[in-house]
Amino acid sequence: MTLLKVEHVVKKFGGLRAVDGVSFALDRGEFLAVVGPNGSGKTTLLNLINGVYKPDEGRIFFEGVDVTELPPYKRARLGMSRAFQVPRPFPESTVLDNVVVGALFNGGYDLRRAREVAEEALRYVGLYDKRHELAGRLTFNELRLLELARALAGNPKLLLLDEVMAGLTPKEIDAMVQLIRKMAEERGIAAISLVEHRMRAVAQLAHRVIVMHQGKIIAEGPPEKALNDPKVVEVYLGRPWR
Amino acid sequence: MKPYIPLGIYLALMAAAFAAPEYSKLIASVAFFMALGQAVNIFVGLTRYVDFGYVAFLAMGAYGVGVVLTYLPGLGLAALPVGIALGVAMAAALAAVVGAIALRLRGAYFAIATIGVNEGLKHLIVGANIWGGGAGLILSSAMFREFGRETALFLSTVGSTALILFAGALAVVAMYLIQSGRAGYALAAVRQDEDAAKVMGINPTKYKLLAFMTSASLSGLLGASYFAVGNMQVFPENVFFIEYILDGMAVMFLGGAATVTGPIVGGLIYYFARDLVGQVWPGAQALVTALLVFIIVVLLPRGIVGTLRLHLPPKAREWLP
Amino acid sequence: MEVIPYFLSGLIIGSVYGLITLGLSLIFGVLRVANVAHGSFVMIGAYVAFFGFTLWGAPPPAAGIGALALGAGLGALVYYVVVKPLMKAGELNILVALFALGLLIAEAARMAWGPDFRGYTWSIGSVSLGGLVLELSKALGALTALATAVGLEVFLRRTYFGRAVRAVVQDPVGAQVVGIDVERVFLLSTAMGVGITTMGGVMLTLFIPVGINPYMGGIYTLISFVIAVMGGLGSIMGAYMAGLLFGVFQSVGYYVFSLMGFAQPFEMALFLAFVLLLLILLFKPTGLFRL
Numbered sequence: 142m143t144l145l146k147v148e149h150v151v152k153k154f155g156g157l158r159a160v161d162g163v164s165f166a167l168d169r170g171e172f173l174a175v176v177g178p179n180g181s182g183k184t185t186l187l188n189l190i191n192g193v194y195k196p197d198e199g200r201i202f203f204e205g206v207d208v209t210e211l212p213p214y215k216r217a218r219l220g221m222s223r224a225f226q227v228p229r230p231f232p233e234s235t236v237l238d239n240v241v242v243g244a245l246f247n248g249g250y251d252l253r254r255a256r257e258v259a260e261e262a263l264r265y266v267g268l269y270d271k272r273h274e275l276a277g278r279l280t281f282n283e284l285r286l287l288e289l290a291r292a293l294a295g296n297p298k299l300l301l302l303d304e305v306m307a308g309l310t311p312k313e314i315d316a317m318v319q320l321i322r323k324m325a326e327e328r329g330i331a332a333i334s335l336v337e338h339r340m341r342a343v344a345q346l347a348h349r350v351i352v353m354h355q356g357k358i359i360a361e362g363p364p365e366k367a368l369n370d371p372k373v374v375e376v377y378l379g380r381p382w383r
Numbered sequence: 384m385k386p387y388i389p390l391g392i393y394l395a396l397m398a399a400a401f402a403a404p405e406y407s408k409l410i411a412s413v414a415f416f417m418a419l420g421q422a423v424n425i426f427v428g429l430t431r432y433v434d435f436g437y438v439a440f441l442a443m444g445a446y447g448v449g450v451v452l453t454y455l456p457g458l459g460l461a462a463l464p465v466g467i468a469l470g471v472a473m474a475a476a477l478a479a480v481v482g483a484i485a486l487r488l489r490g491a492y493f494a495i496a497t498i499g500v501n502e503g504l505k506h507l508i509v510g511a512n513i514w515g516g517g518a519g520l521i522l523s524s525a526m527f528r529e530f531g532r533e534t535a536l537f538l539s540t541v542g543s544t545a546l547i548l549f550a551g552a553l554a555v556v557a558m559y560l561i562q563s564g565r566a567g568y569a570l571a572a573v574r575q576d577e578d579a580a581k582v583m584g585i586n587p588t589k590y591k592l593l594a595f596m597t598s599a600s601l602s603g604l605l606g607a608s609y610f611a612v613g614n615m616q617v618f619p620e621n622v623f624f625i626e627y628i629l630d631g632m633a634v635m636f637l638g639g640a641a642t643v644t645g646p647i648v649g650g651l652i653y654y655f656a657r658d659l660v661g662q663v664w665p666g667a668q669a670l671v672t673a674l675l676v677f678i679i680v681v682l683l684p685r686g687i688v689g690t691l692r693l694h695l696p697p698k699a700r701e702w703l704p
Numbered sequence: 705m706e707v708i709p710y711f712l713s714g715l716i717i718g719s720v721y722g723l724i725t726l727g728l729s730l731i732f733g734v735l736r737v738a739n740v741a742h743g744s745f746v747m748i749g750a751y752v753a754f755f756g757f758t759l760w761g762a763p764p765p766a767a768g769i770g771a772l773a774l775g776a777g778l779g780a781l782v783y784y785v786v787v788k789p790l791m792k793a794g795e796l797n798i799l800v801a802l803f804a805l806g807l808l809i810a811e812a813a814r815m816a817w818g819p820d821f822r823g824y825t826w827s828i829g830s831v832s833l834g835g836l837v838l839e840l841s842k843a844l845g846a847l848t849a850l851a852t853a854v855g856l857e858v859f860l861r862r863t864y865f866g867r868a869v870r871a872v873v874q875d876p877v878g879a880q881v882v883g884i885d886v887e888r889v890f891l892l893s894t895a896m897g898v899g900i901t902t903m904g905g906v907m908l909t910l911f912i913p914v915g916i917n918p919y920m921g922g923i924y925t926l927i928s929f930v931i932a933v934m935g936g937l938g939s940i941m942g943a944y945m946a947g948l949l950f951g952v953f954q955s956v957g958y959y960v961f962s963l964m965g966f967a968q969p970f971e972m973a974l975f976l977a978f979v980l981l982l983l984i985l986l987f988k989p990t991g992l993f994r995l
Contacts, residue, residue: 191582217584225582231575242568246584252565273697295584431796435740435803484986490795491738495933496985498740499926503978510971625922629807632800670815673808680801681786684793 150199161356232277247295417650418551420634436500444606474603543613639689718951723849724904727897733938741806743921749905775902823914936991
């Protein structure tokens with residue numbers, strides 16, 4: 142069951158081809174890790190998928206519908222949820238209200254239902270006890286969880302996770318990755334997670350890995366296979382792995 | 384939130400205006416600042432955008448009544464609701480046009496885009512000599528003719544005061560409806576982080592426009608009540624007077640931006656502060672206004688009610704929106 | 705061709721319009737702050753010229769230098785009192801504070817100098833040019849404006865400080881990383897911006913024989929923003945070129961409206977300025993020129 146199909150997309154910034162002819166497909170409930178060093182084009186790819194950028198070439202299909210020309214908020218309503226690399230809560234709103242916004246607009250629930258969905262999402266990620274605090278007062282790890290809860294409350298079909306592990310401790314990363322995988326398996330929510338740091342810890346729990354370099358996909362497949370591809374090893378270590 | 388305290392204050396003031404007509408002008412002067420702050424707050428407080436051409440909405444309201452009374456004789460008492468409706472509609476239409484163009488722009492650019500709205504319209508009316516041009520519209524004889532002398536005088540005193548208070552109360556209701564629904568969540572998100580709001584499925588322009596048009600309509604009603612009905616005249620130099628937007632923002636910031644009770648507290652303090660300055664240092668009111676706004680914005684950006692709310696327990700906060 | 709003198713006089717006053725916009729555009733480019741108190745500094749410059757001339761007999765060029773220094777001082781003050789403390793509080797607070805400051809200055813001027821319209825005449829002869837009798841004082845004002853615009857542009861391109869300014873314009877965070885003292889750049893840009901604006905106010909008095917009064921600033925805030933947006937906010941030469949264009953537009957517009965006869969030409973030109981502002985922001989928010 143294909144959820145998202147990216148067909149030969151190209152994005153140029155001046156002379157630079159930040160994303161250079163990338164194609165892939167994603168199934169429902171699949172957890173995909175996009176791995177690549179800084180500047181490899183993965184953030185641009187994410188921005189193309191959720192509509193912050195429009196591609197110069199290529200098309201993007203979501204549930205079989207061509208969404209290439211849709212603005213971000215319309216794609217969000219179709220079921221794409223985005224969590225930012227640096228968490229961007231609404232700091233002067235409560236934790237609960239932050240999540241209610243996601244349920245109202247991404248999820249399209251009415252106000253009363255949105256509150257219920259938001260509370261449930263907070264329980265799921267383990268932030269329910271802090272629901273009346275102002276989001277500005279949360280710790281970094283809690284903000285990451287808030288981002289996830291906010292995305293979850295939007296009843297997403299696809300979660301777009303921008304380096305959400307950066308800056309977390311190994312233990313927190315482990316919990317976070319388990320949570321994402323649990324969401325994929327229990328709720329059928331597909332996820333695309335960008336990974337730059339602590340690549341193995343994250344990617345090994347993904348269903349599939351795509352490795353990007355200079356705007357192109359250089360390897361693709363199950364974690365073990367993709368991460369040990371000679372081309373990938375070369376990109377990361379500069380010479381063949383011995 | 385519970386809107387009963389601010390609504391109660393407006394109703395009490397309205398009762399006072401009817402019970403003691405000799406004080407109605409005083410009440411009108413205080414209520415004008417309250418209602419202006421209240422209306423400005425719906426846009427500026429809820430979006431954190433600033434519109435320097437805002438006074439044009441007051442002017443549109445005033446001209447609505449002025450134009451109906453001057454150019455459509457024979458309506459009798461119906462001239463009042465028709466005129467007010469026209470004024471509110473013109474204010475809303477102006478907000479729709481300016482907003483559709485400028486609300487797609489970010490903060491500073493929006494502010495720049497609005498700088499010319501007020502002056503531009505004034506120069507159009509004066510320059511093209513429409514609606515009485517630079518000489519304005521004098522409405523007293525038309526009001527005497529349409530309403531009868533006694534009714535006209537009553538309308539221009541107690542009637543105008545009641546209308547101004549009605550505008551203020553309506554603004555409280557509008558604020559309540561916006562804040563407790565989807566729009567309230569959307570606006571809170573947009574004013575804190577517009578990009579994140581967009582990615583979460585919120586169409587920022589739509590909600591900013593909603594706040595803008597609501598605010599403009601209320602100011603249209605206020606302009607109609609205060610200038611046209613209350614003063615029985617509409618002079619371009621008066622109704623487009625740029626300092627009204629500063630008054631509105633002074634009241635709003637003094638009380639607390641995005642609070643509901645704030646503009647009532649702010650309006651009260653602001654009126655008496657100005658009055659006091661006028662007595663000890665005549666002619667310096669505008670200077671003191673500007674200084675006051677300046678000081679509040681720099682030193683007490685949450686305003687009185689906003690700061691107070693921070694220190695209240697959640698239950699009490701509900702009652703002091 | 706009756707329109708030619710209008711075109712030429714439009715270019716001459718447009719040059720000064722360009723001058724009074726340079727500072728606004730510089731400050732916006734560097735600090736991303738729209739100085740809505742702008743017109744009040746133009747007004748201060750106008751009073752410097754007026755009092756300089758009537759009290760001490762100082763010719764406007766001398767007053768211009770004085771105004772530059774005074775304005776720079778005021779600019780530094782504005783930076784320390786308004787802009788810097790409010791940078792964190794957000795855009796709304798800065799805008800409102802600056803707006804209040806503008807009215808504060810205007811009110812203070814009214815209380816100090818009265819609400820009357822004032823003016824002076826500085827006559828140094830005239831020449832006839834293409835059907836236009838051009839007073840040399842105006843020509844001097846226009847040339848000063850041109851020289852300032854070119855000088856500022858050269859300064860920004862050639863000096864270390866200028867390069868620092870341009871680095872901050874392009875990437876404030878990056879500039880900090882490479883060791884540029886961003887706060888100093890902010891301070892000096894505000895001081896220079898306001899200084900040039902105040903000097904522009906002096907040159908403007910050569911064109912408005914009796915137009916000096918405390919509330920004159922509002923209209924020049926509007927005109928300057930129209931021009932700055934036309935030229936692309938933040939662009940120095942863009943602002944100057946747009947000033948020329950606006951001067952011609954206003955002058956020829958005046959001529960056309962006076963031919964039509966039904967409207968008051970000066971008022972209509974100002975109305976069109978506002979329409980122009982909205983249209984440019986709607987269709988070409990990056991300005992008409994790319995310089």
